[in-house]
Amino acid sequence: xxxxxxxxxxxxxGLTISNWAKKNGYAPTHCLTMEQAKKxxxxxxxxxxxxxxxxxxxxxxxxxxxxxxxxxxxxxIVMTSYAEIQSAVSAIxxxxxxxxxxxxxxxxxxEKIEQAMQNAPLPAPRVSVxxxxxxGTEKTPGNIVFGESPASKQLYEYIRIVAxxxxxxxxxxxSGTGKEHAAHLIHEYSPRSAAPFIAVDCGxxxxxxxxxxxxxxxxxxxxxxxxxxxxxxxxANGGTVFLDEVGNLxxxxxIQLLRALQERKIRPVGAANDIEIDVRIIVATNENxxxxxxxxxxxxxxxxxxxxxxxxxxxxxxxxxxxxxxxQHFLNNANxxxxxxxxRFSDEAMTVMEHYSxxxxxxxxxxxxxxxxxxxxxxxxxxQNLPAAMLESIARSETPLHV
Numbered sequence: 001x002x003x004x005x006x007x008x009x010x011x012x013x014g015l016t017i018s019n020w021a022k023k024n025g026y027a028p029t030h031c032l033t034m035e036q037a038k039k040x041x042x043x044x045x046x047x048x049x050x051x052x053x054x055x056x057x058x059x060x061x062x063x064x065x066x067x068x069x070x071x072x073x074x075x076x077i078v079m080t081s082y083a084e085i086q087s088a089v090s091a092i093x094x095x096x097x098x099x100x101x102x103x104x105x106x107x108x109x110x111e112k113i114e115q116a117m118q119n120a121p122l123p124a125p126r127v128s129v130x131x132x133x134x135x136g137t138e139k140t141p142g143n144i145v146f147g148e149s150p151a152s153k154q155l156y157e158y159i160r161i162v163a164x165x166x167x168x169x170x171x172x173x174x175s176g177t178g179k180e181h182a183a184h185l186i187h188e189y190s191p192r193s194a195a196p197f198i199a200v201d202c203g204x205x206x207x208x209x210x211x212x213x214x215x216x217x218x219x220x221x222x223x224x225x226x227x228x229x230x231x232x233x234x235x236a237n238g239g240t241v242f243l244d245e246v247g248n249l250x251x252x253x254x255i256q257l258l259r260a261l262q263e264r265k266i267r268p269v270g271a272a273n274d275i276e277i278d279v280r281i282i283v284a285t286n287e288n289x290x291x292x293x294x295x296x297x298x299x300x301x302x303x304x305x306x307x308x309x310x311x312x313x314x315x316x317x318x319x320x321x322x323x324x325x326x327x328q329h330f331l332n333n334a335n336x337x338x339x340x341x342x343x344r345f346s347d348e349a350m351t352v353m354e355h356y357s358x359x360x361x362x363x364x365x366x367x368x369x370x371x372x373x374x375x376x377x378x379x380x381x382x383x384q385n386l387p388a389a390m391l392e393s394i395a396r397s398e399t400p401l402h403v
Contacts (some may be wrong), residue, residue, distance in 0.1 A: 002117060003044060005038045006030045007063065008079070009053040018048070020106060026113070034058040038396060041067060046074050048116050053080045053091075058153065061091055061160055061189060064148050068095045075116040079104060094188060151314040152306035162309045163189035168261075170306045171284040173313025176363030177283035182311060189242040189349055192280055195239030198232050202243055207250040212269050214293070215256065221270025233266050233277050240280045245296060246306070247287040258302045282308065316358040316365060326362060329367035331381075342373050345381040352386060352394050 014030045021028035029044065031037040035053045038324035040048070049067060053060040066078050066390040078091045091099060097116045100109060146156060162169060163186045173180045176294045180199055203215055212221075216231030232241055245250070249257065250252040260266045261281065265274040282305045292298035316323070327345060335342055345353070349372075358364055372385040385392065 002048070003027045003029065003046045003111065005037060005040055005044075005049045005051075005194060006048045007032075007034065007055065007060070007072075008047065009033065009054070010050060017104070017109075020109070021394070024110060032056070034063050034338060036071075037373070038066065041071055041074065046071075048113055049074050049076045049201055050113075051076060051078060053078055058146070059157070059160055061094065062156060064091055064094055064096055066146065068182050077112055086162060094193070113374065147319050147325060148320040149322045151319050152322055155311070156185075157312060158311055159185050160189065162186060163310070164191065165309075166280055167308040168281045168283070168306050169311055170289075171311045171313060172317050173284075173286060174359075174361055175286050176361035177313035177315055178362050179286075179313055180242065182283045182313060183240070183242040183284065186282060187242075187280075187363065190240070190280070196236045197240045197242065198236040199242040201245065201355045203245045203248040205249065205253070207252065210250060210253040213250070213258060214253070215266040216268035216271075218268055218270040220379050221268075225270065229268075231266065231268060233279055234268075234275060235258060236279050237277050238279070240282060243283040245285055245287070246283040247285045247289055247292055251297065254299045255301050258299060258305065258311065261305050262301075316361045323365075326365055327353065327369060330366045331373060333366075334370045334373035337370070338374055340373055340376070341379070342376050342381060343379045345372070348383050349381050349386055352383065352391065355394055355397070356390055357393070 002025070004021050004029055006014055006017050006021070008030065009032050012033060015033070018028040018310050020276050025081065029040055029046070033041055034057050037049070037051070040046070049063075051060040051063055055063070060078050060080075064078070066075055067074050075097040076091075076095070078096050080099055080103055081102050088377075098112050100112060115133070140289070146152065159182060169183075169186060171182055173179055181297045183199070184197060187193060211217075212229065212231065214231050214233060216229050216234055216292075217227050260277065263274075264278065265276055267274045270310055289298050293300045293303060316326075327350070331342060334340065354367075354370075360367075368387060368390065369381075371387065372381045375385045376382070
């Protein structure tokens with residue numbers, strides 16, 4: 001029988017859809033939350049998932065990304081209100097089959113489900129993790145890892161809100177907190193997701209080369225300009241430009257960038273005419289730009305161009321409860337990269353990691369997990385596989401460990 005998962009936090013409305021599904025020959029399962037839906041998807045072979053965009057513990061966009069990672073064979077149909085149509089369109093670009101506007105018309109619902117059924121492959125037989133490894137078919141989780149802590153959920157809610165707009169976004173936070181990852185998510189959830197996303201490390205741009213890299217140049221503009229070259233803004237036209245560590249931009253380049261944002265035009269080095277551009281700007285920094293403005297190193301008018309929406313990345317130490325989730329993600333990636341089959345971290349190793357300060361945040365955690373997997377033998381990572389500096393740091397701390 002064709003199984004349909006219904007994710008709707010309005011119990012009465014969810015029951016109505018479930019009853020309709022039964023009468024029309026489907027086998028429905030109704031969930032009130034995203035967490036319940038995840039458990040059902042991992043336990044049953046659904047062909048269709050019908051989800052509301054707004055859920056009490058997340059949203060349909062997050063659930064869609066998770067389903068496409070864990071069960072790409074499941075066809076997802078999004079239910080949305082009129083005010084959320086733009087988010088629904090973004091969901092389709094992320095892999096949803098279609099969307100339905102609430103209140104759902106039964107005839108339209110049946111049509112969409114039938115179309116999705118025709119598009120959906122038959123569910124694959126469920127096999128254990130050990131069987132998947134033997135068959136060489138285990139799918140490593142993608143780059144999107146959604147934390148479950150309040151800080152992480154708030155972060156992703158802000159991303160969901162700002163992504164469908166054209167607002168410039170200023171991402172702030174400590175080094176290693178995932179600022180470029182957040183910028184990618186904003187782009188992927190936006191109407192620009194089919195166009196290029198180009199990241200630029202502003203710290204690597206010299207005063208001499210920055211204009212050419214950002215805006216391009218024409219042949220003969222300077223000694224080494226032996227051919228025309230498109231700059232980042234022209235290549236990314238229609239998409240998103242992510243300027244990482246934007247506080248490192250030379251001051252005179254800031255002036256050129258401000259003009260490009262104000263007039264939506266660029267002029268390649270040595271060119272006589274402007275080129276119209278349509279890009280969204282996302283910038284990131286771990287520097288206090290307001291202090292840089294006071295010191296005369298950063299333009300205040302450019303700052304306010306960037307600061308249409310500020311997104312603060314929480315450090316790992318404030319994402320309470322997320323550490324095991326990220327450890328598992330990096331463990332899976334390390335196993336694939338290093339051709340290992342480490343199943344877990346020992347309880348003692350996890351206790352040490354949970355008490356560690358993680359000043360390098362997710363980047364440091366990834367490096368520690370990769371190193372530990374490399375040195376580990378057997379099925380688990382032990383204390384002996386963790387960096388000595390980490391163990392010494394914990395030993396010096398006043399926090400008692402209970403293992």
